[in-house]
Amino acid sequence: MKIMLLLCLIALFGCTQVKPWQRDRLAAPQMAFDTDPLETELRQHSAFSKEASSGGYGGGGGGCGCN
């Protein structure tokens, strides 16, 4: 948790100001945190049905008989 907070502070203050006209590359589809939501949903759920862990990625949702 402390590491997370530290990373947050570094993230907020330790970085250069990126001007709006420099942000085009950040808007490229391959730069999205989730480049393919349907694929992510399938992969996450496949992992969820085989492993004991959940959480971290999304904001939660419904269950199924798979776990």
Added chain:
Amino acid sequence: MVAVEAVVAVTKRVTAAARLSAAALALPGLMPSAEAGRVEESYQADFQYGHYAESDQRMSVDIYQLHGAVPIGEAMTVSANLVRDVVSGASPMFNIKQRDGKPGQVLTGASIRDQRDAASGSLSYAFDPVTATLGGGYSAEDDYISRYVTGQLSYEFNHKLSTLTLAGSVAFDQIEPTGLNLKENKSNQQYLLGWSQVIDKNTLLKLNATFGYQEGFLSDPYKSVFFDGRGLLADTRPTRRYQWAWLGQLVRYFKPLNQAAWHLDYRFYTDSWDIDSHTLEMSWHQPLFEGWMLVPRLRYYSQNQAEFYQAFFSADDSVNRFSSDYRMAGFGALSGGVKLTREWLAPGSLDSLKLQVGFDYYDRKAAYQLAGDNAGDFADYHAYTVTASVQVRF
């Protein structure tokens, strides 16, 4: 719960309940995507087909996913998802103690076909600098029904270089196992606090923390536990579970490498059942030429066993919580895959058309557990997934 004397008798009995096959691996979920809350500018229609198959004639699943999104005015997006999973195959039920003293896995018998149908929807509204999303969903199997609602708020600040996200969801599930006179409920709450940050003109960072609380019937009604000399008892887990997870995601742009992007994720997970896990995942998004893109991916996962897990128990084990579910065991998993994408911009009257095919291989071994004590290979297996999808923007 149900106690049975002989393994053989139970094997026959539970064959009827081989629907657990179904239940045990119904794929896709209802987890809202990480990009939920984004307000779209074009109409979207996506379809994906996936085929998942485990080694040794175990579970196989056909997955059909449909997604649509419609922008309403400048600030609103409505989206809807439909999912169908068709499941068949055998699944592990319990482990017996073999003559050599080592555990051996017993699978369900005949393969039974089962189906899961799910629908979900959400509405996003952007009132700069905040975006609010409300959603909900419903998922039905023969023996399992889930209903849930979600809410999310995202706030952009610091010249839109930072985004703070708060999200929560509540799910209510009903379980009526086939062939068993049982009707149970469970609830699941999840809360998320997230921060994404533009680090520099090439780098993005996201940090999420989630907390989950599950209550009710958290056992697997189709799994049994072998007590040497006593027979089988039903899988019996605690009725509460607290879960914490921390996720870091880094995305880095490489302009000289034809605008490639590197994605690196790490997640640490811990819960009140004494399970800790580490997930490390990375992918490389390499644009090639004329709209082609190649995306190789690698993932490593490791977890230790739940406090109430044993491959089997001895007759004089005095425990009131016990499970031999292979998913509660200590193990590791290595997986990797590749996806090939072709995108056409402005074909005909469309904004874009994208076709994709993907392959993924998953290898689960007790020996892959991080600092684990390798409990043997009796529960090891592998699986592959192939996917094909089409995405249209108009």
